[in-house]
Amino acid sequence: MTWHGPTFRISDGERVDGAWCLVWRKDEWLDAHHPEHLFVYADGRITRGKYEATDLAGLAKLLASGKIGLTPPGTPPWSAPDPKWESRYPEPLTAESFLVEVADEITRLAGRPTAADRCWEAVRAYRAQPTEERRALLRDAYLAVPAHNRVYVLGDMDLQDRPLRTLLTDLGQAVDGDGPVATEEMHDRARAYFADLFDGEAAAKERRAVLYADEPAAAPEPPVVLCEVVYPNGWPVEPGPFTLRNDFDAPIDHRGRTYPTVAHAYWALSAADPADHDRVLACPTAREAQDTGGRAPRRADWPGVRLAVMAALLRAKFDQHPRLAEVLLATGEAGILYTGFSDAPFWRDEGPNGGRNWMGRLLELIRSELRAAVQGVPS
Incomplete structure (x- = not known):
């Protein structure tokens, strides 16, 4: 079946x-x-x-x-x-x-x-x-x-299970009832088949160990889920995981301009027309910046550069806000799932429904860079 x-x-x-x-x-x-x-x-x-x-x-x-x-x-x-x-x-x-x-x-x-x-x-x-x-x-x-x-x-398309059936047939008996009579020489060939098989398996395992030498050995930590949240009365005083989201009020300087949030910067930089860039920059909230930027015509090269732009904006955010960098580092080695409903599936995790979770991946990358800098490891 x-x-x-x-x-x-x-x-x-x-x-x-x-x-x-x-x-x-x-x-x-x-x-x-x-x-x-x-x-x-x-x-x-x-x-x-x-x-x-x-x-x-x-x-x-x-x-x-x-x-x-x-x-x-x-x-x-x-x-x-x-x-x-x-x-x-x-x-x-x-x-x-x-x-x-x-x-x-x-x-x-x-x-x-x-x-x-x-x-x-x-x-x-x-x-x-x-x-x-x-x-x-x-x-x-x-x-x-x-x-x-x-x-x-045996998973062998050519010999199928013949080596095993040969080995299990008593000496002097016909294999499968109509095959050759089992001899000690046939048993030796069957044993040699399995010896070669296991030797090859051991060699492949050793080779995988070399190829995957940098694979993490410890069990993965539970993922950190960055949910989309709304605080009608303003952001909490004590920073938490919500500060890692792009709509958090953390002004960043990027190429001579100051943007109120990563979301402002991303949507402004995606605009083909400088006037649209400035309209997005002037939006009072990240949500309005996304709405305005989403309606504006985008740069022709945007699909090919948007990951690089987002990575640069995240680096600016955590380089310029050390307290937020501490929050990101506090997530340890856990995977980061950037969820919600306002971002495209390209950026967010959608659980069983898909989503490419590029925001989560980039945050993990920036976290690794921050840790390397803290430890003085050349990146």
Whole structure:
């Protein structure tokens, strides 16, 4: 089955992750079938559509009764062509193997090892200690993978799962029943396959460690969310995160002109006509500056330079207002999410709906520059 996601539902105020696949539901009134989504969730809940809840046992009954089908009505049964060894195809999807797959998907959503994960762990254990006992455990782990997915368990498009099936076939027995008789030499080749695979994995891991040597090792701090706020009676005396927003009254000098806020400067500098620039500059509030600047024709080069202009304005703000620089530095290493409704999605974070959050990114950049300056580190 093809699983889609992510999705989720809220249960007792908690998010429960889920996924869905397509099944065929029987309409008993019309004696017909129609496609429907089957949702599964990390807590084991299963729903047809989004509302008819059941569990694994209930799903088994629905499959056995024919109320849910896995293929469109009238689809002829499929079987792999002979000989099986030379033409390796997935095992047919059955109700039994689908139930195993659903249980496995619930396990994955819950953050626990899947059957494929456990199979790989058994491969590693056998490679570390290649005993008959470990090989038997590996066979059990392989057979625990949903039958129609076993061919994919190694992720090898060329050899598929042949090395694993060869290794699990007892000496003197035909692989897959119609393949070559397993020999010690074949087992050695299978073991060599996994040795090469894990050696390559170790080399790739070492290479990633070198390439990503500057990746932060500590867990990320919770993000700082800069919400859009309004203070009808004026800004609070004690500076807080609200001072990091562009509409905060922090005059800045930029190229010989003084602007009441970053917002004034940004919209004034975007104007193509000097007269519009001055009208924006004269606006009594940042909101009016944005409204005025938003109506004025913009410079032809503005899309290509606006990030550089905003970065320069932010540097001016925090260089010229040390107390505000302290507020920015106090956010630590946390990500900064610049939210609200007045700025374009290019500048703000919109959560699951998108937003590029360039204001948040630039504030993180300026914060890093300020910290480097405080510590005397050349930037």
